[in-house]
Amino acid sequence: MTMLINSSPPLTNPSPDLARKPYEFFPERPKLYDSLLHKKRFCRVLAVSHTRTSNSCWKQSDLAVKDGIFVLPNWNVSSNDRTARELKLHDAILYLEYMVEKGYKPDLTQATNLVYALCQHDKAMVLLEVIAAKGGKPNLVCYNVVLIGLCKERRVDEALQLFRKLPSIRIYPNVASYNVLLRSLGSEGRWEEANRLLAEMDREGILPTTATYNILIDSLASHGRIRSAIDILEEMYSGVTLRATADSYNPIITHFCKSKKVPEVINYLNQMIDHQCDPNPGTYNAIAVLCEEGMVHEAFKILERLRAIKGHPVNDFYRNVISILCSMGNTYPAFQLLCDITLSGFTPDKFTYSYLIKGLCKEGMQNAAIEIVRILEANCYRPNVKNFSALVIGLCKCGRTDLALSVYEEMIEKGYMADEKTYSIIVEGLVYEEEKELAGLVLKELHLQKVISTDMMQWLALQYELSIAKVVHETDE
Template sequence: MEMMTSSGCNPDAASYTFLVNHLCKRGNVGHAMQLVEKMEEFGYPTNTVTYNSLVRGLCMRGNLNQSLQLVDKLMQKGLVPNAFTYSILLEAAYKEKGVNEAMRLLDNIIAKGGKPNLVSYNVLLTGLCKEGRVDEAIKLFRNMPSKGFTPNVVSHNILLRSLCYEGRWKEANDLLVGMVGEDRSPSIVTYNILVGSLAFHGQTDRALKVLDEMFAGGQFKPTAASYNPIVARLCKERKVDAVVKCLDQMIYRQCNPNEGTYNAIAVLCEEGMVQEAFSIIQSLSKKQNSSTHEFFKSVISSLCRKGNTHPAFQFLYEMTKRGFTPDSYTYSSLIRGLCMEGMLDEAMEVFSIMEESGHRPDVDNFNALVLGLCKSRRTYVALEFFEMMIFKGYMPNETTYTIIVEGIIYEEEKALAAVVLKELHLRQVMGRNTVERLVMQYDLEGLSL
């Protein structure tokens, strides 16, 4: 790997650290580790920030053991992990192997002289709660002062969420009473936990009272995230008038509905009340003085991103009955949503529907489907579809080719991907910058331009 710039000057260590972080975020940890080795060869001492990027990158790929080996190796070089390093490792441990493994790891860290901070214990607290071991989480919470840490508002919120969703209201209330003082006072997250859990248990009246207290006190301004669980519960209970009233209150309090709100309203579709849901969405469009066309595009896209593609199609049907003509962006949203839900055959059928309705698919529609097929490890189906696209006279763009190359890589055919990439560059359908990015990101060997 060449470490000199075209001018012959060495970039500073900060530039290399930035590159390491960038490579890790792109999933190319192996290349990042090679870069770190070169940094050391050129006399740049590796710092904590740099190797934290490597540790996080490995953990994100499920390589906890390799991360631990890297930390041991760097400690031998005199580099001391910081609290952020430990929190990364502990979170990876409970996600990959369970919270018991994370606890053993913490004991091992302490035995080696490591000094984890409060964040590390909050990670363990989260792990216990996610595994449903709330009583053990309470015990850990109470023992934190003996370990030299006072639980903060985050610690309280983690435990409060589990207590509330389990309906352990007295314990939750006792916990709330103790949330007084620096770093422990209730936050907007605390109140949203209360609202969400009350709505989950069907206590929407109490949830609305909590919102009123937030608004009346003036300390916190409710957001859409505060209202959405209530809207969803009211929709689940088919209380249309109450839904309208709740949404009116949101708008009156200058709390703009977001995609979570649209998905909450879509619950009405699950209850067989599609027209009522559509009327509510249509009313929101008017109250927000937004373009009807743009508003419905946003709603369809929001539903599809959250995996609510069926309600999205139901809304689309109601929209077209009222004169709405779907555009390319709307169709792409539907295709992406179907692919995300694993309904690949249905996604391909969308093209037939478009052509039958006189709407010629464009390259963005094709790219949406090709991407969905490749992400589902059906790259060869994507290639067949790509050939059909060419046969019908649709011209691919650089994005299409990039998706195809990445799809081949996902099929663990890196050598083939390198050959295809080189051929595409020779045919001048992929720019040099894109090719170099793919080579670096996926560590494609033997590709010279």
């Protein structure tokens, strides 16, 4: 395989920071949120300390055991509830140790997932050693998961030490093991070590995969070593077993977009299409880099050319592009492109606006998302329930349930008929803010008002472990 390093210095062309100054809206806490928090019955619920039911004492009948293989208790909880997750992980470890001591073996898939969940806690290797000491046989997949976890935390040297230790325990690395390390070494610019690892792969008879080449191309291009990245790409076509993909081209296209070299961008896009590599979301995000470099019109012309080559309808194509950009953190370029896209015949619909609203909230521009709704209303476009729901869920997920409830209240005042999804989003928003008792109470009230079905109520209660036990309504003081 082509050596990673050549004599040319890395190229750099940092993008200027783009100032984003959203307007301020809703400076005061909304009426509905305040009224919920200050009603006597809600305060009483919130005052009750959360009592955790520990899984430390298990009954053999609680979890399945078949042919000596046991099932681990679930450790997944609401994404924001870190304390509960820590406790459940601890319970899962205790249960695993308890069952292993009794001579049982864990389900391998579950054990692997638990190892992955524990990587950041420095407990993964201890867990594997416990399993191995009691006659279990952690396989290469388990150790690859640990390698991934260590590299994800930028503990590459520790990952290398574990990698070197594997043959001594009769676990032999495969191409996936090498790929994990190559990605991290490349991202840190440790080219000599990466080259030695590639040479070792060759000596061991481990053939590189398309993923191996793509990792190398991405690492080299992101460090400005574009000539070496192109050499790797060309080498892929010299054999008969590998086939380049869009992910092989995207890092090179991204590099040339950052360098404002539009002819080169077009050249490699043409090569992609000639080699029957369809553009994927990474391709569109690469092209969006041109917007950040002040070349919005050039980016649009490239997108329009890709659309014409594939013969996609205007509305379908650009709705998809905007969705991709917003979901991958490029909402600002999506807005920059929207003017040219609209002039080409694209008509934004409720879905397009919802993508933009969600994207802005996801990127921390909540007030700009609210401004979209204001602008739409000012221009005689009546936002629908889908647009409001997108705004509500976006605000909830970024920790602004107070604003979400204010938007919801305004929505009702203007005569919009909220649907079950909108209500469920509000409940989830309260969960995200770790107001689980309040979420449970709101959920029960919504069910009593017949705006959330029994099935939805039960699903939300189960998903987020919400209490929906009967509560006696008191007269507010």
